[in-house]
Amino acid sequence: MPNVDKAPETLLEAVLYFADEEVALAFVANLRWPEGEQTCPKCGSVNSHYFLKTRKVWKCKDCKKQFSVKVGTIFEDSAIPLSKWLPSLWMLVNCKNGISSYELGRAIGVTQKSAWFMLHRIRLAMQSDSFSKMGGDVEVDETYIGGKARFMHKAKKERVIQGETGWKGKTPVMGILERGDDEKPSQVRTQVVSGNSGEILDPIVRENVEKGANVFTDALGAYAKLRDEYKHEVIDHAVAYAEGKVHTNGLENFWSLLKRSIKGTYVSIEPFHLFRYLDEQSFRYNNRKDTDRGRFLNAAMSILGKRLTYSELIGSQLSKI
Numbered sequence: 001m002p003n004v005d006k007a008p009e010t011l012l013e014a015v016l017y018f019a020d021e022e023v024a025l026a027f028v029a030n031l032r033w034p035e036g037e038q039t040c041p042k043c044g045s046v047n048s049h050y051f052l053k054t055r056k057v058w059k060c061k062d063c064k065k066q067f068s069v070k071v072g073t074i075f076e077d078s079a080i081p082l083s084k085w086l087p088s089l090w091m092l093v094n095c096k097n098g099i100s101s102y103e104l105g106r107a108i109g110v111t112q113k114s115a116w117f118m119l120h121r122i123r124l125a126m127q128s129d130s131f132s133k134m135g136g137d138v139e140v141d142e143t144y145i146g147g148k149a150r151f152m153h154k155a156k157k158e159r160v161i162q163g164e165t166g167w168k169g170k171t172p173v174m175g176i177l178e179r180g181d182d183e184k185p186s187q188v189r190t191q192v193v194s195g196n197s198g199e200i201l202d203p204i205v206r207e208n209v210e211k212g213a214n215v216f217t218d219a220l221g222a223y224a225k226l227r228d229e230y231k232h233e234v235i236d237h238a239v240a241y242a243e244g245k246v247h248t249n250g251l252e253n254f255w256s257l258l259k260r261s262i263k264g265t266y267v268s269i270e271p272f273h274l275f276r277y278l279d280e281q282s283f284r285y286n287n288r289k290d291t292d293r294g295r296f297l298n299a300a301m302s303i304l305g306k307r308l309t310y311s312e313l314i315g316s317q318l319s320k321i
């Protein structure tokens, strides 16, 4: 745990606090090496180095290589200073509808292209790494994102419409929501899926939900087999939206938040990158009861081991900046 007591509480405080590059560096160093044992990322030797103040890097006494605090984090190889990175992280985790690369670029003084790249790296830190199964009362539902086909370039239009999705330009997304209580708010997991058949959706439920849980879905046939291991109850939306606790209103609410962000802030998203926006929205939703500082620290502690290079980011024909 980093210096939580010193961590800022508001965006304004964050901007001021991290404006001092040395403070920002110490903050990230604390996240990386919370026990104070700095490990050389090149040779693994511990606490055998000295700090080159002018270059803000450490030099290892054993392998003689230099390393910066950014190595192995989402900030690696970035020339953008931490004084810009950390407030950007603050904004993305705390702005309810997200922040576009245009807005961020103007706010911190980098190009839109750089801001776009930064935001995608920050989304990596917002990715959930929870592998435990959900239980209790669980909602399962799907939605479809996208579909402004008439504005698309012709080649892309053909590819999207006839190609991978078959959903007339929309990308199917599946959501699973574990209902919460007073202490823990409901938690959501989402993923992009290739269709809405039972072969696709059924195994995802089984991977994520423990046997015996109450599972609430709509009348989609894909979920028909779930009753062998679950207490599966169906709400037929043609008839009613809720019957007692049999409903998917928690997920409906999440979908509307997601669509509001996408429409209002991001306008259009390449299907290839959609999962990153799902990570972003799910993070804010799952941590919605936390403070701004809490959300910031939560994501900041996940900056390690989540590097995303430019070529990986645009490693698809589908994507363009």
Ligand SMILES: [Zn+2]
Residues within 6 Å of the ligand: 040, 041, 042, 043, 044, 045, 060, 061, 062, 063, 064, 065
């Ligand atoms: Zn070394």
